[in-house]
Amino acid sequence: MSTPNVEKHEFQAEIKQLLDIVIHSLYTEKEIFVRELISNASDASEKLRHLKITEKEIFDKDLELEIKISTDDTANTITIQDFGIGMTKDELVKSLGTIAHSGSKQFLEALKEGGSKNDNLIGQFGVGFYSAFMVANEVKVYSRSWKEGESGHVWTSTGAGSYEVEEVEGQRRGTKIVLSLKDDDKSFAKDETIKEIIKRYSSFVQFPIKLNDEKVNTIDALWLRGKSGIKDEEYTEFYKFQANAWDEPRYRLHFSADAPLAIKALLFVPKENPERAGFGRIDPAVALYCRKVLIDSKPTELLPEWMRFTKGVVDSEDLPLNISRETMQDRSLIQKLGRVITKRFLKFLSEEAKKRPDEYQEFFDKFGFFLKEGVAIDMTYKDELAKLLYFESSAQEKGKKTSLADYISRMKEEQKEIYYITGQNRESIESGPYLEGFKARGIEVLFLYEPVDEYVMNNLREYEEKTLVSADQGDLKLDDVPQSSEESLSEDEGNALCSWLKETIGERVKEVKISERLVDSPAMALTPDAMSSQMRRMMQQMGQPGMPTEVLFEINPRHALMKNLNRQRETNSDLAKLIALQAFDNSMVAAGLLEDPKDMVSRMYDILSQASETK
Structure with a gap:
């Protein structure tokens, strides 16, 4: 038998359809209902x-x-209760029984298509409530409404197609929602379960959230405050909370923008790089919020992949979200948001490089690896990232690095190329033959030690109209080297030795010629392409064919070994052939080209x- 003041209503047809969508397919995680109801409570309080x-x-x-x-x-x-704006009886019916003021049929069509803007529903007792x-x-x-003279009411439903509305006494201003949980969802009646959900999604709601009389949201949404009023200790506390970190941040960038989008962002760079320490690939860690409500803790489409080392928060009021707050409808807006943040971050790094070069x-x-990765794979930011790259060079002492712009500032007026060479470390590069010609001419060469560096240079190709050239490239042309006082083979002797070496080495070498680069070393092996020895070694390790089919062999006509070899081939041809092949293999080892050292x-x-038998 029904109570006289209880009114029974049928849900609007579109609401029935909507309930079915929400309950069975719209949300990927049931726990989202806590976030939705808290967000509605926060909006009601703000109003x-x-x-x-x-x-x-x-x-x-x-x-x-x-709350x-x-x-x-x-x-x-x-039970979730707020003391916000509240609702009258008519507002309860309109807000919870119909899709008021939004165009129900159009809304459902937009939901099916996944493309229309439904930001007018965010924060209202709309679909979020039905979760x-x-x-x-x-x-x-x-x-109970905020208006004096209004009475309180209770709206009740099982979600099966109808609802009841009844007047109640003693109701405070605002809204209280009581959920009687299904048997499969009893875990949501546990204090620790709800506390974890609140901390994950609603930590920065601006009103106090008290769970069983204990305040849960104790961390302030710093990104919404002015920088001048925030202490370093507050930034550090926020960073540790948001990034789940134990250290202090290396850098922080706190900014807001009104155009082209309303953005408030707080980004951090950690002290250490876990990828470098061998902990595997980092997941994106700049969380996306809309008016302090978490939308995605690890948005993969917000920032470029190479920015995955950054931590922090981005909040934008302009995001049109779909009704579940789980998937952004307008990807182009997310990309626009990401571009603004990325450009601001690049500008910040550029300023830091100038103001505090040691830091x-x-x-x-x-973290330079991430910037190099960006140059190698991200055409959008390649040029900006290139300005932030730093390398050791032959003009700097060990441990000091230089930018490409600084390299250019030291170039000779007639120099058109930026030269670089890859190697395991500085010692191996400086002890090898490839640097000699550049040192003799006073030309600076950048030293590259990481495998990714080769991809960086091949993708960058040029910087400020200066071509990037590998110093161990076979077809390299340098100006005449200053003449050495050491006695050299004559032109005829040198040509004859080159011909004999080509015949002795055979098909393993494409060409043997007098070198214009060598100063102290007897010989070096080169390849016609621009692929470095480090790149070839890396490709070999990956099981890919990286070995060249053609090798160039250059000899130094002033070196004692070559002068002695030229005499030896006439007096002891067998030993001379062994020495020639050994010199060639030595140069192949230095170039990273020798696959099998057995021979x-x-x-x-x-x-x-033979040397030990010589009397």
């Missing part, structure tokens, strides 16, 4: 705060604006044996 400024007569005017949540794992209920039926057998909504070099030592080792023992 009441504004009304207090404009309205004189407000019911329960001195009631604190806070109270209580759990009861005996009764299997969870409660994913976990509840019954939902009761107690509400920036420390940053680059830890080389065996030949070395033959040479040592």
Whole structure:
């Protein structure tokens, strides 16, 4: 038998359809209902705060604006209450029984298509509210409007197609939602479960959230405050909370923008790089918020892949979200948002490199790999990232790095190329033959030690109209080297030795010629292409064919070995052939081109044996 003041209503047809969508397919995680109901409570409280400024007569005017949540794992209920704007009886019916003011049919069509803007529903008792039926057998909504003279009402439904509205006594201003949980969802009646969900999604809601009388959201949304009023200790505390970190941040960037989008962002760079320490690939860690409500803790499409080392928060009021707050409808806006943040971050790094070069070099030592990755794979930011690259060079002492712009500032007027060379370390590069010609001419060469560096240079190709050229490239042309006082083979002798070496080495070498680069070393092996020895070694390790089919062999006509070899080929041809092949293999080792050293080792023992017999 029904109570006289209880009114029974059927849900609008579109609401029935909507309930089915929400309960069965719209949300990927049931726990989202906590976030949705807290967001609605926060919006209702915010509206009441504004009304207090404009309205004189407000019911329960001195009631604190806070969000109270209580759990009861005996009764299997969870209650969420706010003291915000509240609703009248008519507003309960319109807000919860119909899709008021949004165009129900158009809304459902947009939901199916996934493309229309539904930001007008964010924060209202709309679809977010209906997520409660994913976990509840019954939902009761107690509400009383802020308007003096209005009475309180309770809205009750099982989500099965109808709802009831009844007047109640003693209701405070605002809204209280009581969920009677399904048997499969009793875990949501546990204090620790709800606390974890609140911390994950609603830590920065601007009103106090009290769970069973304990305040849960204790961290302030710093990104919404002015920088001048925030202490370093507050930034550090926020960073540790948001990034789940134990250290202090290396850099922080706090900024806001109004155009082209309303953005408030707070980004951090950690002290250490976990990828470098061998902990695997980092996941994106700049969380995306809309008005302090978490949308995605790890948005993969917001920032470029190479920015995955950054931590922090981005908040934008302009995001049109779909009704579940889980997937952004307009990807182009997300991309626009990402571009603004990325450009601001690049500008920040550029300023740091100029203002505090020592600190920036420390940053680059830890995180430079990510910037190099961006140059290698991201055409959008390639040129801006190139300005932030730093390398050791032949003109700098060990440990000091230089930018490409600084390299250019030191170039000779007639020089058109930026030269670089890859190697395991500085010592191996400086002890090899490839640097000699550049040192003799006073030409600076950048030293590259990481495998990614080769991809960087091949993708960059030029910088400020200067071509990037590998110093161990075979077809390299340098100006005449200053003449050495050491005696050299004559032109005829040199040509004859080159011909004999070509015949002796055979098909393993394409060409043998007199070198214009060598100063102290007897010979070097080169390839016609621009692929470095380090790149070839890396490709070999990956099981890919990186070995060249053609090798160039250059000899130094002033070196004692070549002069002696030229005489030896006439007096002891067998030993001369062994020495020639050994010199060639030595140069192949230096170039990273020798695949199998077995023959080389065996030949070395033959040479040592013959040398030991010489009287």
